[in-house]
Amino acid sequence: xxxxxxxxxxxxxxxxxxxxxxxxxxxxxxxxxxxxxxxxxxxxxxxxxxxxxxxxxxxxxxxxxxxxxxxxxxxxxxxxxxxxxxxxxxxxxxxxxxxxxxxxxxxxxxxxxxxxxxxxxxxxxxxxxxxxxxxxxxxxxxxxxxxxxxxxxxxxxxxxxxxxxxxxxxxxxxxxxxxxxxxxxxxxxxxxxxxxxxxxxxxxxxxxxxxxxxxxxxxxxxxxxxxxxxxxxxxxxxxxxxxxxxxxxxxxxxxxxxxxxxxxxxxxxxxxxxxxxxxxxxxxxxxxxxxx
Numbered sequence: 665x666x667x668x669x670x671x672x673x674x675x676x677x678x679x680x681x682x683x684x685x686x687x688x689x690x691x692x693x694x695x696x697x698x699x700x701x702x703x704x705x706x707x708x709x710x711x712x713x714x715x716x717x718x719x720x721x722x723x724x725x726x727x728x729x730x731x732x733x734x735x736x737x738x739x740x741x742x743x744x745x746x747x748x749x750x751x752x753x754x755x756x757x758x759x760x761x762x763x764x765x766x767x768x769x770x771x772x773x774x775x776x777x778x779x780x781x782x783x784x785x786x787x788x789x790x791x792x793x794x795x796x797x798x799x800x801x802x803x804x805x806x807x808x809x810x811x812x813x814x815x816x817x818x819x820x821x822x823x824x825x826x827x828x829x830x831x832x833x834x835x836x837x838x839x840x841x842x843x844x845x846x847x848x849x850x851x852x853x854x855x856x857x858x859x860x861x862x863x864x865x866x867x868x869x870x871x872x873x874x875x876x877x878x879x880x881x882x883x884x885x886x887x888x889x890x891x892x893x894x895x896x897x898x899x900x901x902x903x904x905x906x907x908x909x910x911x912x913x914x915x916x917x918x919x920x921x922x923x924x925x926x927x928x929x930x931x932x933x934x935x936x937x938x939x940x941x942x943x944x945x946x947x948x949x950x951x952x953x954x955x956x
Contacts, residue, residue, distance in 0.1 A: 676892040676904050682885030684911035687760050688919050689881060690751040693873040697748045699862045700874065701741065702855025707878025709848040712841055712887065721839050725846070732830060733843060737850025739827035744851065746820035754813030756916030757924040758800055760909040761932045762817025763824065767905075767939040768793050770825040777829060785945065792938040799931030832893065840890030848882065906936050 693700050716723055725733060751759035768789050775782040797818075801810045831843065867874070892901055909932065916922040924932070 672892070672895045673904070675888055676896065676901070677907065679885055679888035679892060680905055680908040681911050682880050683889060684760070684908045684915060685876065685885070686747070686881045687751060687756040687912035688915045689873050689877050690748045690759070691756060691916070691920060691922075693870045693877065695862060695866060695870055695874075696858065697745055697752065698855050698858035699867070700748060700870075700877070701744045702852055702858050703867065703874050704744070704877040704882055705741070705848045705851030705855060707875060708882035708886075709845060709852050711879060711883040712845045712848060715883070716839075716841055716845060721841055723842055723845060725838060725842070729837070730846075733846045734850055736827045736830050736843070737847040738854065739823045739830070740847045741851040741854050742823040743820045743827060746816045746823065750813040750817035750820060752813075753809045753816065755922045755924075756920065757909075757913050757922065757928050757932065758810055758813055759817055760912045761800060761928070761935055762797065762814045763821050764906070764909050764935055764939065765793050765797070765818060766821035766825045766828075768942055769818075769821050770829060771942050773822075773825055773829060786942070789938045789942050792941075793935055796931040796934030796938070799927045799934065802927055831890070836894070840893070841887045843890060844883075844887050906939050909936070 690700070695703075713723075715721070747759065747763055750762055768786070771786045772782070772790065774780060797814060798804070801808065801814050804811055806812065889905075892904075896904070913922075913924060913932075
């Protein structure tokens, strides 16, 4: 393994570690989800804007690309909102594992959006994910907070999958930090009305968690994540990003003392197994097609 590839692997693992802090931090911050999301977006927006100015990174985007980039900001806002509701209604393990259905959801969405043929194997993997979700919440009931949390996590996963599919088309043209400036700015504007339903005192009481979310999770973590799109295929990113729930659960155990149930761990293994299987299959298909 050469140094360049090793540094790229380190980069994506750091990105996953930083993004994984969203789980524990989402549980720690004691504010409404829209307020947390808006402030997180605003902090990240300011920091990324200053970083781009300091590094002289262009913020110019083509007019025809702007609506699509802003749409990814709306999708990112939806992803954050529903993910944080999932965290508040359950725990770090269930919130993160339900979100990590997104790679398999991506495999189902790509044929719909890109008009490609749906593969039978994806149906089997989808069934494996559903089985994993069952183990996350074996007592399925809309009155059960864990069930509602999983549903929120699945909606978050759909929004995240859509955002990644769309962004993959744009990331080659622009810096990851440039795209994140537009996304976080969109999120901050969308969540601005939520600030009228809280007080400055409540915000100041949670300033440490909000700052960590804005700086570590978002400004650093997501920018690093977008940069990895240039080094790896979406398939490889899906495989490598499977460590994110593991990082998040370990952080949750250390700082929040949240020990996952055995059923949660079984569900997590099934979900992550489906992700890894699909990722390897996709990687093999790309190698075959490139050799033709």
